[in-house]
Structures are given as C-alpha cells and as structure tokens.
Amino acid sequence: MNDLLTISGLAITARVADGDLPLLRDVDLTVGRGEVLGVVGESGSGKTTLARCVVGLLERNVRVEAGEVRLAETQVVAPGVDRTREVRGAQVGMVFQDASRSLNPLMRIRAHLAEVLRRHVPHITKQEIEQRSVEVLEQMRIADARRVLDSYPHQLSGGLRQRVAIGLAVVTRPSLVIADECTTALDVTTQTKVVELFRTLVDELGIGLLFVTHDLMLASDLCDRIAVMSQGRVVEQGPAMDVLEHPHEDYTRQLLAAIPTWN
Numbered sequence: 001m002n003d004l005l006t007i008s009g010l011a012i013t014a015r016v017a018d019g020d021l022p023l024l025r026d027v028d029l030t031v032g033r034g035e036v037l038g039v040v041g042e043s044g045s046g047k048t049t050l051a052r053c054v055v056g057l058l059e060r061n062v063r064v065e066a067g068e069v070r071l072a073e074t075q076v077v078a079p080g081v082d083r084t085r086e087v088r089g090a091q092v093g094m095v096f097q098d099a100s101r102s103l104n105p106l107m108r109i110r111a112h113l114a115e116v117l118r119r120h121v122p123h124i125t126k127q128e129i130e131q132r133s134v135e136v137l138e139q140m141r142i143a144d145a146r147r148v149l150d151s152y153p154h155q156l157s158g159g160l161r162q163r164v165a166i167g168l169a170v171v172t173r174p175s176l177v178i179a180d181e182c183t184t185a186l187d188v189t190t191q192t193k194v195v196e197l198f199r200t201l202v203d204e205l206g207i208g209l210l211f212v213t214h215d216l217m218l219a220s221d222l223c224d225r226i227a228v229m230s231q232g233r234v235v236e237q238g239p240a241m242d243v244l245e246h247p248h249e250d251y252t253r254q255l256l257a258a259i260p261t262w263n
C-alpha cells in the first residue's frame with residue numbers, strides 16, 4: 001500500500017455544556033504520495049476538525065473516540081494515542097488560513113525559517129540554513145529571495161506572506177502537508193497562483209496534500225480526488241472530476257448548484 005495518510009473509522013466528539021457533541025463520525029480517507037485530496041463541504045461540516053486532528057491541534061474539550069490516523073505505517077492518532085508531536089513540522093507541514101497570524105511580526109523571514117529548520121533538522125549548520133532558506137523561497141517562485149529573507153512580515157504583500165507560510169510548511173521537506181482554507185483570505189489572482197504553486201510542489205516533491213476548502217472551483221483546479229463532508233461525515237469521495245461532474249449525493253449536487261458558474 002502506497003498511502004501516506006490513512007484515516008479510518010475516525011470519530012471525534014466535543015464535550016459541551018449539555019453533553020457530548022459528535023464532530024466527526026466514521027471518517028475514512030487516504031492521501032497518497034504526490035496526490036492532492038480536497039476536503040470540501042459547507043461551513044460547520046467538520047473540515048477543520050479533521051485537519052486539526054491530523055496535526056494534533058484539537059481543542060482541549062475535543063477527544064478522539066474511535067478509529068485512527070496513520071502516517072505511512074505509524075499510528076499517530078487513536079483513542080488515548082497522540083504521537084502528532086513527533087511528526088508535526090518534520091513529517092507533516094501545516095498551512096492555515098491567515099498567514100499573517102502564523103508569522104511573528106517582530107521576526108524577519110530569515111529567523112522564521114531558521115527557527116523551523118533548527119527545531120526539526122538536527123545539527124543543521126548556519127550555512128545549510130541559509131542555503132535551504134533561499135532554496136525554499138525560490139521553490140515558492142519568489143524571485144528576490146534574499147530581500148524577502150531580510151524582510152519583516154508586514155513589509156510583504158498578503159500573497160507573498162502566504163507563499164512564505166507555505167515555504168515554512170515545506171522547508172523541512174515533509175511528506176504530507178495539511179492546508180486549511182489557506183487561500184481564503186487572498187484575492188482571486190493570488191489564489192490561482194497559490195494553487196498553481198501547490199500543484200507544482202506536489203508534482204515536483206511528491207508530497208501528499210490534504211487541501212481543505214469550501215471553494216469547489218478551487219478544488220476542481222487543484223485536487224486529484226475530492227471528499228465531500230456534511231455534518232461530520234464523508235458523504236461522497238472519488239476522483240475530482242467524477243465527484244464534480246457526476247455527483248451521487250444530493251448534498252454534493254446542492255453544493256455545486258450554489259456555484260453560479262458551475263453549470
């Protein structure tokens with residue numbers, strides 16, 4: 001089996017004032033190497049809970065009740081099991097919605113990259129840090145990498161900051177990247193560029209990408225396969241074009257019907 005990420009039978013519950021609230025039920029998903037899985041669904045369907053579970057960032061009132069998350073052969077999440085700290089950053093990179101919030105305003109981009117590399121690459125030298133920092137910004141199609149390395153986050157445009165955030169997620173050369181609504185705050189042109197960048201990274205580096213979005217048009221541009229979520233369950237999944245062109249579920253049809261340009 002060549003799957004990088006395997007989620008099976010995952011059930012997640014939140015403890016709330018009046019009892020237990022199911023957030024995810026019976027979720028089965030896989031992401032292969034060099035593959036983009038799009039996770040789509042309306043607001044509140046459980047997409048973020050799924051993404052955060054894989055990287056061990058669930059809130060304190062939330063627990064895994066059944067099922068498991070495996071990264072290649074290793075079980076990283078199961079009831080009472082959380083090995084995400086061991087893989088987060090090094091084997092699994094993350095990009096979230098608002099890059100500005102994940103960057104420290106008082107640190108230059110060079111220091112951000114150095115911090116991540118020092119944390120996850122044992123014995124890395126100063127010279128290697130500089131080399132890999134320039135290299136990753138170039139991979140992000142940033143032309144003037146050295147100027148960007150010397151900049152503070154506020155000196156960069158939103159689109160550039162988001163590309164830096166993606167760079168931070170992949171500089172450790174993870175095998176899997178989790179991206180949660182990471183293009184939502186960007187204008188349409190920048191969104192397209194980020195999507196193209198992701199596609200190139202997946203194709204060139206062979207990483208697996210779990211791409212959470214509520215935007216089906218974007219998903220259709222980027223994803224190999226799509227999983228549709230509703231009320232904490234995966235209601236439909238398959239090759240992107242099959243799901244979007246020939247949906248089996250009414251729920252998927254309704255999502256598609258809500259896009260004016262789809263039909």
Ligand SMILES: Nc1ncnc2c1ncn2[C@@H]1O[C@H](COP(=O)(O)OP(=O)(O)OP(=O)(O)O)[C@@H](O)[C@H]1O
Pocket residue numbers: 014015016021023041042043044045046047048049050059060061062214
């Ligand atoms: N810690 C929590 N405690 C209680 N309820 C929660 C918690 N986290 C999420 N929920 C609820 O679980 C449901 C799923 O939330 P989630 O953020 O995973 O959905 P989503 O599909 O990512 O939505 P959006 O697109 O709006 O981010 C929502 O109804 C949300 O209010």
